[in-house]
Amino acid sequence: MRSSAPNSSYGYPGHPTGTDMPGLMRAARVLLFVMGGLQLTVGVLVAGLLGGIVANDGGGIADAVAVVGVLLGLGALSIILGTKFATGGGGVRVTTIVYASLMIVACVGGLGLGDGFGLIFTGGPVIGFACSGMILALMATAQAGAWFNRPR
Template identity: 85%
Template sequence: MRVARVLLFVMGGMQLTVGVLVAGLLAGIIVNDGGSIAEAVAIVSVLLGLGALSIVLGTKFATRGGGVRVTTIVYASLMIVACLGSLGLADGFGPIFTGGPVIGLACGGITLALMVTAQAGAWFNGPR
């Protein structure tokens, strides 16, 4: 469970960092091109929200609740789906859109694989 917890912190840190970077990039694009501020706010909010959720889940591992395990499984599954969808967006953007999703796919896949084992179920349902 330590590996899953560390991966949640890694994913959360990456999402928060990318969220801040994307906020800066989108602010520049909006100022220069007159883009939609609502779309920029939505994208940044999702990135920062998922990063915060990942870190909160990592810290909640100490309480060992079944809800933490289920939420982590759902979160890892959504990360896998989002990363697989992002791999199709690599039209000329190179490692910006291919490196991030591959790392996220690996972290999400490992986390999901660790959470669905019988040992994980026993650990989360064990004494607190």
């Protein structure tokens, strides 16, 4: 759906009037899909690990279900937000900003858990912090405001 004329989908700078999603919004969308995929994958892996631990040690299953539920829920939210970028309004932008902010807080908190647990507790929060920070920065641009407030 791209036209051959440069910037043909913009009435004036920062105000989209066409149907082409700006590049910054595409980048944020891709990051949301990446974050969602990683969260769903880690959620499934953690479910398997915690299921084995609970079965062997007879521990409480409520904690395992809570951790897995949060991971799977955040992954699903991330993917849903990414799919709503093309048609969503200001609520999608605000929800994405809140999601990215909460992920930054969770990743900073997760960095404090790195007591020799390796990549899960040091690499995971660093990657999540970087992706969430980029999503937040992209959502705070004027181009994002113009895209999500455009007439439909």
